Amino acid sequence: MKFEYKVQGGDFVRAGHASSEVKKILKQLNVEPSLVKRVVVALYEAEVNIVAHAYNGMAYVDIDASRVLVRLDDNGPGISDIELAMQPGFSTASSTVREMGFGAGMGLPNIKSNSDEFSISSEVGKGTHLEFVVYLNSK
């Protein structure tokens, strides 16, 4: 099953829409709650990253019996140093975004720790591509 969701940069009111939809779908599919949680936490963080940093983007969610594969592509400023961006606590978020309780530099580490496979690539001035997989069979 494949689903796709638009994510609009700067639109904090709708941030979490894709995660909330995917949560409903996974619940209907009777996926184990702890796995649902891992998927939605990772997806929420990825959505917020696009809202906080990029101009717009898409979330593609592909579910089969063995795994949930999520791809997020955005048009945005990109990340010049991914290793640095992956460090817990590092953030380039604006002060407005930080005052909302985002931008603590925990987003990317949270995505990585909640997924079984994780990859990120980025081109400065173009955008960022992020992909993660959560296995549905305990392994």
Place this chain on the structure above:
Amino acid sequence: MTVLDIIKSLGLKVYTETVGMDREITGGYTSDLLSDVMGNAQAGTVWITLQTHINIVAVASLKDIAAILLVKGLEPEPNTLQKSLEEGIPILGTSKQAFEISGMLYQLLYSNR
């Protein structure tokens, strides 16, 4: 102990009277960083925070938080309130600051163990 029990025991204000009152409380989590809550809060907890914007409802809903408790007399923004009613997440309030109300909730939940 349910959401309604802690409202009565701690004298909390209720912004969302129609939802989630009989949900069982398993603990508390005090934080104003949304990613921290996303990463670390457990299902069924009361989330104590000063954040009042709409995203707290998304985080609470995704994490199966039992109730959001706003400190220092802060009130939820109108769209936060509306979203919480839709999602069935109770929003509570207290005039106390986070340290004090966290301590009171801790006592209430764990003092008899």
